[in-house]
Amino acid sequence: MPSGRVTIADVARRAGVSTAAVSKVVRGAYGVSAEMQARVSQAIDELGYRPHAAARALRGRTYTLGVMLSDTRNPFFPDIIEGVTGHLSDTQYQVLLGPGGIEPRTQARMTDAMIDRSMDGLILISPVMTDAELTAIATAVPVVVVGRHGGSAAYGAVVDDDVMGARLVVDHLVGLGHTRIAHITHLERARAQGLPHTVRAEGYRQAMRAHGLADDVLATSFTEEGGYEGARQLLARADRPTAIFAGADIAALGVLRAADEAGLSVPEDLSVAGYDNIGIASLKRISLTSVDQDGQAIGAIAAQLLVERIEGRTRSVTSSVSPTLIVRGTTGPPRH
Amino acid sequence: MPSGRVTIADVARRAGVSTAAVSKVVRGAYGVSAEMQARVSQAIDELGYRPHAAARALRGRTYTLGVMLSDTRNPFFPDIIEGVTGHLSDTQYQVLLGPGGIEPRTQARMTDAMIDRSMDGLILISPVMTDAELTAIATAVPVVVVGRHGGSAAYGAVVDDDVMGARLVVDHLVGLGHTRIAHITHLERARAQGLPHTVRAEGYRQAMRAHGLADDVLATSFTEEGGYEGARQLLARADRPTAIFAGADIAALGVLRAADEAGLSVPEDLSVAGYDNIGIASLKRISLTSVDQDGQAIGAIAAQLLVERIEGRTRSVTSSVSPTLIVRGTTGPPRH
DNA sequence: TTGGTTGTGTAGAACGTTCTCCATTGTTAG
DNA sequence: CTAACAATGGAGAACGTTCTACACAACCAA
Secondary structure (H helix, E strand, O other), X not given: OOXXXXXXXXXXXXXXXXXXXXXXXXXOOOOOOHHHHHHHHHHHHHHOOOOOHHHHHHHOOOOEEEEEEOOOOOOOHHHXXXXXXXXXXXXXXXXXXXXXXXXXXXXXXXXXXXXXXXXXXEEEEOOOOXXXXXXXXXXXXXXXXXXXXXXXXXXXXXXXXXXXXXXXXXXXXXXXXXXXXXXXXXXXXXXXXXXHHHHXXXXXXXXXXXXXXXXXXXXXXXXXXXXXXXXXXXXXXXXXXXXXXXXXXXHHHHHHHHHHHOOOOOOOOOEEEEXXXXXXXXXXOOOOEEEEOOHHHHHHHHHHHHHHHHOOOOOOOEEEEOOEEEOOXXXXXXXX | OOOOOOOHHHHHHHHOOOHHHHHHHHHOOOOOOHHHHHHHHHHHHHHOOOOOHHHHHHHOOOOEEEEEEOOOOOOOHHHHHHHHHHHHOOOOOEEEEEEOOOOHHHHHHHHHHHHHXXXXXXXXXXXXXXXXXXXXXXXXXXXXXXXXXXOOOOOEEEEEOHHHHHHHHHHHHHHHOOOOEEEEEEOOOOOOOOOHHHHHHHHHHHHHHHOXXXXXXXXXXXXXXXXXXXXXXXXXXXXXXXXXXXXXXXXXXXXXXXXXXXXXXXXOOOEEEOOOOOHHHHOOOOOOEEEEOOHHHHHHHHHHHHHHHHOXXXXXXXXXXXXXXXXXXXXXXXXX
């Protein structure tokens, strides 16, 4: 009784050949006649054979790619994942996601676990670890990092051009006639360098300077509450800004609430823009002007880079994706 | 040169014992003296040894649990995942997520892939497949299904008590004085039985009947647009409902938009309630009354059930989690 | 003494693949 | 006809674990 799993030996017996031959056919390796190929393929279909990944892992590939998620709740992860799986759907590779948590310790545990499961390559999304740790991982397995500016030669990297994204927003607001434009950013936890919010804030400053305007950055946090608190402080000022650019949509929602409470109408009294273009931003009731990152493109490029690395064709190192500004109802010309 | 990985043989050599002994220590198996235990542990620490999961897979466990996600975008998946990982964080088990997509075909591919990677057990979240397919998977590997009512003895199941959830909403609205309460549900794709929205609609009907009220179910879809369209139809009627209970929050957001456009104020002219208690429901600007599922509890229970199954202590079969009603600003007494 | 038990450690065979040789055949060049 | 070579298939050794047998020692009971 062939208890349970169909193995390569079962296929070999059925087709009347050696296991080595079957292995060749399965892998599409060189040295198989058309007749052999047909016979083995038939046996595979008849028995419903599927290679056992763990056994493969002991010698060669597992055809498994790991994606480490730093925060499952981040609303544009689904886009990135869709991009990754979409790009890989016609290949042999399978994608498995690892919830790494926010803590460096748990993230390290997850990457270790992925390496222990001999994944062929890893995509790390917004990893919170030092560059040394990152490099250490990258020596054990091909790695592509998403969402961290900077980076090293040891691994590939895909980033959204956050400087450009911030500039798009500033240009848009200036074009509408705003001059007092404030920016709400996330309080730097001083752990890792090159995190998106830092770069966005820097892009905002650059863009303001380019327009000859004074910048005005307030650091709270990227939460609804953080946006609310930040906006309350900004709106309490004598010469309150006519526009607030929040570094993340979730914070922009808090800004909208603060505007509501202050009796300010949006966009007449206050223009509001966010970043990330999360799903609810497009709901008509919210209609938030935001910067869209095309997470799907980012995911697809990350997957492509990773496969290149795995297969030894390390072409490019860092790839940057251009964001787009989605203008909706929360931005308009200032009142007077 | 010990190229790359530290193996059990390296540890054995260092500690001056056999590989079998090291294996015993690693697994915490019976038959090791305290002295041996100490010596091996020290060698493990010194060398930084971690067992190779793939090699383990060939004989015993991989200590890997797979969670198949049917739709990465579903907003309460993060809660479930948090529950699963939280419950497992002190154990040896690692959780890996598999994006299965919405199509039955891709979901099947993912579950196959997880079995091929010899995961010790699988949690399937809202799988779209027939009960026969489900049972087939469950014979190959221990399985716990989340979010499908019904189910078989072959696998464990955890569900939210959707009947109760619907009743909570109806009771709440009736308690406020409403009598014309409509329900918006999702159009049945007639694939699988026992999907949450069907059960919610049924629960709504039961509850209305219990109050001696006429039910009024409209099937559109669980999208913002679906909620909007449904509400438009309902609000155009001569004796329009004074309350709308949408089977999902995302649809409730569409209902709110329709109310806005119709010039109806919420909750004075129209009460609105949703289901799922997604993140934005709590934003002050939305403040949607909704049914909370405690995804974290669901995840934790699923993990527990799965581990029990893996370790042969199949205690319970189906576990039901009670939802709670979160009353917020979108429900109130009808105007007159 | 013999025989049994208990406690501790090891040898070595799996597990299901991949992949490096090697053997066999057929073809072609000289 | 022989030598060289290309094309194809197979044997068998890995890969890093687990786990069943078994060996050995120490102890105890009869």
